[in-house]
Amino acid sequence: MSFLSKTHFLRARNVGWDLIRSDFPILDQTVNGEPLIYFDNAATSQKPNAVINALRNYYEKDNANVHRGIHELSNRATAAYEGGRQRAAKYLNAASSSEIIFTRGTTEGINLVASSWGGANLKAGDKVLLTEMEHHSNIVPWQMLCERTGAELLYVPVVGDSGQLDLEAYDRLLGQGVKLVSVTHISNTLGVINPVAELCGKARAAGAVTVIDAAQSAGHLKLDVQALGCDFLAFSGHKMCGPTGIGVLYGRLPLLESLPPYQGGGEMIQTVDFFKTTYAKPPHRFEAGTPDIAGVVGLHAAMDYLDGIGRKAIFEHDQDLAVYAYAQLSNIQGIRLFGPPSGRGGLVSFLLEEVHAHDLVTFADQKGIALRGGHHCNQPLMKKLGVPSTARASFYFYNTREEVDQLLDVLIEIRRFFGSNPGI
Amino acid sequence: MFDELSDLYQQVILDHSKSPRNFRVLPGANRSAQGYNPLCGDNITLYLELDGDVVKSAGFQGSGCAISKASASLLTEMMKGKTTGEIRSLFNRMHDLVTTGKCEGAPDGKLAVFAGVHKFPARVKCAILPWHAAMSAIEGKQDPVSTE
Structure with missing residues (x-):
């Protein structure tokens, strides 16, 4: 089932970014009297017509519950849902579509691993290795698990404002009896791209299970779970x-196959007796209750859409914007930029001396620019960097260098407006 | 182009955020309370020296945006010499002011500068945070307050 028109494929060969932009109806509007510049893609991306239409089409024509109906609509819904699973397996180059579990998002995926794998495999004194750049969603589930089991958390340090992982420390920590390593592919604050294949290879050699948080990478670059050598990988559709x-x-x-279920309910069972239940095989063992069928249909359309453009082209585009933004913004007096100048994911975090990130974001919003300001669900990292919050511009393939130039102009205006500010 | 912003960031607010008044731990404080907004990270501790029912002196410490800093600075200035009942009534009027842009009677000359906040719903919590901390200090509560 493909919701991508032929014209998209034709465009993709030459990648006409201007035309691609017109696939996103939401981008064609003014905010506070200015054309919208959407730079909050690391929080959530916008949706192309292909996805909006897929959802509409599903609800208008095929909606029914899955896996239990004999009737035609239920067959169609089931085919759409399981078709989405096959599509996701292809998207990740998984060996089998049975390896694809649908969740509510990255957070639920990590919680599932912590609950099912962790509950069955961790005991007091075992070690779980994370990094200092993890999102709260890749910290809190492990803390909860450690509280429950008596296992301990270890962290790979982040070095300086450029924020690369201390790989020597990683090797050292791995040797301390680590049972599981969970690491982000691309940092949502620093834009650092971690060498996940290398990290997974070393972890496997040390006998540790690996989890990759691909929330910031799945929509931006080609992922091959077999080449990465990870045991688990989680991402969000939105x-x-x-x-x-x-x-x-x-x-x-x-x-x-070795794990117990995550939640109990319909869909995940084989037989249910009043006192005993046998569970379905993966992946259905981990999908209790009526799933988000329309969500899967929409995600299928999104994966088709992204591959229609080409993830290599998308990554090059996003990285070009981030490197360009980093270089342009570094010309502003009193700016502090986080993450590496090059070889980074499509986002830039920064602070203007003496201007609080929230004042900056309110200002930019009046110019139609959507930024994020805050701790980005990275409170421990913020503490390490010694800042209460940062402002962040995060890009996607529909953004342009001209938009980055406008951000630069607005930041210069903000500096002028707030002038010298001794701050707190 | 930045009219709304000039409304929000009035000169008085910019002045108080750049040079906050009473920005110190109060040596004679007998009440204090922390205001913390976990989503944005604003973190303000308010110190009061209460003599019976009257605020003799007030101070604050912490970090936050221009709006929360200015609000804390102006609050500590105007609390001096007021009774806790007067402060509670001012709190209600400040609350109306930042959420609707209006309030019954003049809240106090300087507080009127916060009228522009109501056009920025996401920033109401910044302006009101120090006030919640003040009420908490007066009531002798132990837990940090939040406006999120």
Whole structure:
């Protein structure tokens, strides 16, 4: 099932970014009297017509519950849902579509691993290794698990404002009896791209299970779970042109087969007796209740759409914007930029001396520019960097260098407006 | 182009955020309370020296945006010499002011500068945070307050 028109494929060969922009109806509006510049893509991306139409089409023509109906609509809904699973397997180059579990998003995927894998495998004294740049969603589930089991958390340090991982420390920490490593692919604050294949290879050699948080990478670059050598990988649909409320957890099949269920309910059972239930095989064992069928249909359309453009082209475009923005913004007096100048993901975090990030974001909003200001669900990292918050511009393939230039102008205006500010 | 912003960031607010008054730990404080907004990270501790029912002196410490800083600075200035009942009534009027742009009677000359905040719903919590901390300090509550 493809919702991508032929014209999209034709465009993709030459990648006509201007035309692609017109696939997103929401971008064609003014905010506070100015053309909208949407630079909050790391929080959530906008949705192309292909995805909006797929959702509409599903609800107008095919909506029914899955896996239990005999009737035609239920067959169609089931085919759409399981078709989405096959599409996701292809998107990640998974060995089998049984390795694709649909979740509400990255957060639920990580919670599922912590609950099912962690509950079955961790005991007091075991170690879980994270990094200092993790999002709260890749910290809190592990803290909860450690409180429950008596296992301990270790963190790979982040070095300086450029924010690369201390890889020597990683090697050292791995040797301390680590049972599981969970690491982000691309940092949502620093834009650092971690060498996840290398990290997974070393972890596997040390006998540790690996989890990749791909929330910031799944919509931006090609992912091959077999080449990465990870055991689990989680991402969210809404950050990659898909609907909110749908995500994917990839899990290596032998591991999934060994795990207990996550939640109990319909869909995940084989037989239910009043006192005993036998569970379905993966992936359905981990999908209790009526799933987000429309979400899967929308995500399927999003994956088709992204691959229609080409993830290589998307990554090059996003990275070009981030490197350009980093270089342009570094000319502003009193700016502090986070993350590496090059080789980074499509976002830039920064602070203007003496201007609080929230004042900056309110200002930019009056110019039609949507930024994020705050701790970005990275409170421990903020503490490490010694800042209460940062402002962040995060890009996607529909953004342009001209928009980055406008951001630069507004930041210069903000400096002028607030003038010298001794601050608190 | 920045009319709304000039409304929000009036000169008095910019002045108080750049040079906050009473920005210190109060040596004689007998009440204090923390205001913390976990989503944005604004964190303000308010110190009061209460003599019976009257505020003798007030101070604050912490970090926050221009709006929360200015609000805390102006609040500590105007609390001096007022009874806790008067402050509670001012709190209600400040609350109306930042949420609707209007309030019954003049809240106090300087507080009127916060009328522009109501056009920025996301920033109401910044302006009102120090006030919640003040009420909490007066009531002797222990837990940090939040306006999120």
